[in-house]
Amino acid sequence: MRPTTLAKQEPCPSRRARFVRGAGLGLPIFLGYLPIGAAFGVVARGLGFSALQAIGCSATVLAGAGQLIALKLIEAGASVLAVVVTTSVVNLRYVLFGAAMSPHVTGLPLAGQAYLAFTLTDETFAVNIDDNRKRTADAWSMAGVGAIAWTGWVLGTAVGALAAGAIGDPTRFGVQFAMPAMFAALLVAQAEDRRHVSVAVLAAVLAAVLMIALPEPWYLIAAPMLAATIATVVDR
Amino acid sequence: MSAGAIWAVIAGMAVANFAIRFPSLAILSRAELPEWLRRWLSYIPVSAMATLVVGGIARPEGEWLPPLENPYMWASLVTGVVYWRSRSFLGATAVGIVAFLALRAVLG
Numbered sequence: 001m002r003p004t005t006l007a008k009q010e011p012c013p014s015r016r017a018r019f020v021r022g023a024g025l026g027l028p029i030f031l032g033y034l035p036i037g038a039a040f041g042v043v044a045r046g047l048g049f050s051a052l053q054a055i056g057c058s059a060t061v062l063a064g065a066g067q068l069i070a071l072k073l074i075e076a077g078a079s080v081l082a083v084v085v086t087t088s089v090v091n092l093r094y095v096l097f098g099a100a101m102s103p104h105v106t107g108l109p110l111a112g113q114a115y116l117a118f119t120l121t122d123e124t125f126a127v128n129i130d131d132n133r134k135r136t137a138d139a140w141s142m143a144g145v146g147a148i149a150w151t152g153w154v155l156g157t158a159v160g161a162l163a164a165g166a167i168g169d170p171t172r173f174g175v176q177f178a179m180p181a182m183f184a185a186l187l188v189a190q191a192e193d194r195r196h197v198s199v200a201v202l203a204a205v206l207a208a209v210l211m212i213a214l215p216e217p218w219y220l221i222a223a224p225m226l227a228a229t230i231a232t233v234v235d236r
Numbered sequence: 237m238s239a240g241a242i243w244a245v246i247a248g249m250a251v252a253n254f255a256i257r258f259p260s261l262a263i264l265s266r267a268e269l270p271e272w273l274r275r276w277l278s279y280i281p282v283s284a285m286a287t288l289v290v291g292g293i294a295r296p297e298g299e300w301l302p303p304l305e306n307p308y309m310w311a312s313l314v315t316g317v318v319y320w321r322s323r324s325f326l327g328a329t330a331v332g333i334v335a336f337l338a339l340r341a342v343l344g
Binding site: 031049056066074088096097098113117120122177179184185200219220229231232235 | 241243250253264265276278286288296319333
């Protein structure tokens with residue numbers, strides 16, 4: 001990101017300060033991922049994952065919904081290939097997210113971009129886009145958001161995988177609403193003006209229709225693409 | 237599923253996930269994007285979040301829930317309103333989960 005700190009009065013903060021600021025922005029993601037990660041750990045152990053496998057999966061894949069869907073498929077007896085292909089379709093929206101992030105990562109070295117791509121989730125994406133729009137984001141703050149999110153997801157998984165017996169059924173604690181709650185808050189954060197509110201409503205209607213019209217995960221990528229296309233054509 | 241197959245799933249998902257997230261970000265960041273594409277991409281975050289919200293509330297756990305019995309829907313509304321008024325991501329999420337637990341107890 002080009003320096004856009006004119007709005008801020010303080011002199012250019014250090015890398016570390018920017019990283020820590022990003023981690024602070026991502027703290028709610030950390031707290032949200034802890035229980036969902038724990039739920040993943042508990043269920044994974046129940047399906048025959050070792051603790052190491054559960055933690056290794058979260059540390060290298062970092063895909064909340066994708067990982068939980070993988071467990072459902074394994075439970076249903078799906079093959080290795082079927083699990084990988086289906087979860088990839090679920091995660092296709094990240095192609096769009098990567099594209100939407102691209103104007104904010106110009107000029108970064110490839111390794112930095114690889115790190116930001118690796119830590120790209122629904123939540124880190126929404127937080128970083130919001131922060132970029134406010135012109136307060138830079139590479140180090142985005143790195144901080146990604147690091148804290150990854151830590152929450154892996155730590156939560158470790159707790160769930162290692163203490164699966166003591167935790168029992170994680171849905172007792174309302175864990176299954178942690179992700180929808182973050183989506184609801186992040187949606188409002190993105191709806192900055194009347195135009196974006198209209199696009200959100202359009203996308204919501206399209207999502208509801210396409211959930212019925214298309215096979216299971218495809219609405220996740222079809223609805224945003226269609227809504228953005230209609231918005232771009234109408235708004236000329 | 238055997239331990240070996242589980243490792244294969246993990247490796248496959250790890251590679252696939254990175255292959256999905258990285259190229260579009262890296263390639264487009266090195267390209268001069270036309271104005272219409274920039275605008276199109278600017279609508280992706282809000283559209284994607286709206287889609288995720290609908291997916292998360294209409295068919296949570298894979299089954300359709302009628303509105304009056306759907307704690308996900310009402311708790312999402314509470315979460316969104318709390319965020320709108322407070323601009324607190326953490327506060328809205330926490331209030332949302334409490335609302336969800338309360339609504340689930342009431343709606344069954």
